[in-house]
Amino acid sequence: MQTGLPQTSSGRNRGLSLAAALIVAALAIALAFQARPADATLTVDQTQSKIDAINSSVDDLKAQVADDNRKIDSLIGELSGLRARASELEAQLAAKQAELDKVEAALKREREHLAEVRARLRRAIKVLEEQVVAVYMNGSPDVEDIVLSSSDFGDLVSNAGYADAIQARNESVITRVEQLRDQIKDMVEKMKVQQKKLQAARDEIAAETAEAEKARDAVEAQKAEFEASSAARQAKIDALEAKAGSLEDSLPDLTMDPASSSAPRAVPPVAGSVAVINSDGTASPPADAPQAVKDVIAAGNQIIDLPYVWGGGHGSFESSGYDCSGTVSYALHGGGLISSPL
Incomplete structure (x- = not known):
C-alpha cells in the first residue's frame, strides 16, 4: 500500500x-x-460514445439472431411434421410397390396363360382343318349310302352312330375354337386393364414422392438460409464485441x-x-x-x-x-x- x-x-x-x-x-x-x-x-467521451454505438449495434444484431433462432425453431417443428409425413408416404409407397409387384406377377402369369391358349387354339384349328380336308376328300355320307353299305340292321345302326359321332366331334371342335377365341379376347382385355392399373399406380407413386421431396427440400432450404444468416450475424457480434473490448481497454x-x-x-x-x-x-x-x-x-x-x-x-x-x-x-x-x- x-x-x-x-x-x-x-x-x-x-x-x-x-x-x-x-x-x-x-x-x-x-x-x-x-x-x-x-x-x-x-x-474518453468520444470513445464511450463509440462503445455505446457498438453496443447498440450488437443489441440489434442479437435481437435479429434471436428472431432467426425463433424462425429456425419454428422450421424445425414444421420439418418434424414433414418428415413424419414423408415416413408415412414412404410406407404407402412401399405398399404400392408391393401391389405393383403382385400385378406384375399376375401379368406374367396371364402372358404365359395366353401363350398356352394360343398354342391350344393352333392345335384346335389344325384338327378342324384336318376334318374339313377329310370331309372334302371323302365326301359327307348320306342316308342312302349308309343303308346300302350296311349288311344288316345292326350294321346300319353302327354306321349311323359313327357318322353322328364324327358330326358331333366336328361341332365340338368348332365350339372349342370359338371358346378359345373368346377366351383370348377376354385375356387381352384383362391385360389392358391390368396395364392401365399398373401405370396409374406408378404415376401416383411418382407424384407422391415428388410432393414429399419438394416440401421437405423447401423447408430444409429455409432452415439452412436462416442458419447461415444467424451465423453471419453472430460473427458480426463477435467482431463488434471485440472492438468494444479494445476500446474499453483504452479508457482510463x-x-x-x-x-x-x-x-x-x-x-x-x-x-x-x-x-x-x-x-x-x-x-x-x-x-x-x-x-x-x-x-x-x-x-x-x-x-x-x-x-x-x-x-x-x-x-x-x-x-x-x-x-x-x-x-x-x-x-x-x-x-x-x-x-x-x-
Missing part, C-alpha cells in the same frame, strides 16, 4: 513543480488537439474508490481557458478544456502527495514515487493517451 509523506516546504515546492509540469503537459495536449483534426484522437480506470488515498482528487474545473495550480499542490483544469486534458490533470492529482523518486514511473505506471517526467507519463496514461511508460 502506497503512503504519502508529510509535505515539507521542499515537498510542497516539488508538488508545485509537478503540478506545473502537469499543466505544461496538459497545455501541450490542448495545443495538439487544436493543431490537428478533431477526430485524430478520441476523447475510473473504478477506483474516491475515498481511498490513491483515488484522484475531485478538483472542480475553473472558469476560463487556463489551468490553475491550487494551494494544496493540485491543479484545476479549465472548464472548456478537452476531456483528455481534464483526465490528464485528474490523474496527476492522484499522485501529487507521493515522494519524488529519481526514475520513478518510467519502468511501470505503478510506483512508490515519481520524478517529473514519470509524473507526466503517469498522467498521460491516466488520460488514455499512452499505453506504456515514457
Whole structure:
C-alpha cells in the first residue's frame, strides 16, 4: 500500500513543480488537439460514445439472431411434421410397390396363360382343318349310302352312330375354337386393364414422392438460409464485441474508490481557458478544456502527495514515487493517451 509523506516546504515546492509540469503537459495536449483534426484522437467521451454505438449495434444484431433462432425453431417443428409425413408416404409407397409387384406377377402369369391358349387354339384349328380336308376328300355320307353299305340292321345302326359321332366331334371342335377365341379376347382385355392399373399406380407413386421431396427440400432450404444468416450475424457480434473490448481497454480506470488515498482528487474545473495550480499542490483544469486534458490533470492529482523518486514511473505506471517526467507519463496514461511508460 502506497503512503504519502508529510509535505515539507521542499515537498510542497516539488508538488508545485509537478503540478506545473502537469499543466505544461496538459497545455501541450490542448495545443495538439487544436493543431490537428478533431477526430485524430478520441476523447474518453468520444470513445464511450463509440462503445455505446457498438453496443447498440450488437443489441440489434442479437435481437435479429434471436428472431432467426425463433424462425429456425419454428422450421424445425414444421420439418418434424414433414418428415413424419414423408415416413408415412414412404410406407404407402412401399405398399404400392408391393401391389405393383403382385400385378406384375399376375401379368406374367396371364402372358404365359395366353401363350398356352394360343398354342391350344393352333392345335384346335389344325384338327378342324384336318376334318374339313377329310370331309372334302371323302365326301359327307348320306342316308342312302349308309343303308346300302350296311349288311344288316345292326350294321346300319353302327354306321349311323359313327357318322353322328364324327358330326358331333366336328361341332365340338368348332365350339372349342370359338371358346378359345373368346377366351383370348377376354385375356387381352384383362391385360389392358391390368396395364392401365399398373401405370396409374406408378404415376401416383411418382407424384407422391415428388410432393414429399419438394416440401421437405423447401423447408430444409429455409432452415439452412436462416442458419447461415444467424451465423453471419453472430460473427458480426463477435467482431463488434471485440472492438468494444479494445476500446474499453483504452479508457482510463475510473473504478477506483474516491475515498481511498490513491483515488484522484475531485478538483472542480475553473472558469476560463487556463489551468490553475491550487494551494494544496493540485491543479484545476479549465472548464472548456478537452476531456483528455481534464483526465490528464485528474490523474496527476492522484499522485501529487507521493515522494519524488529519481526514475520513478518510467519502468511501470505503478510506483512508490515519481520524478517529473514519470509524473507526466503517469498522467498521460491516466488520460488514455499512452499505453506504456515514457
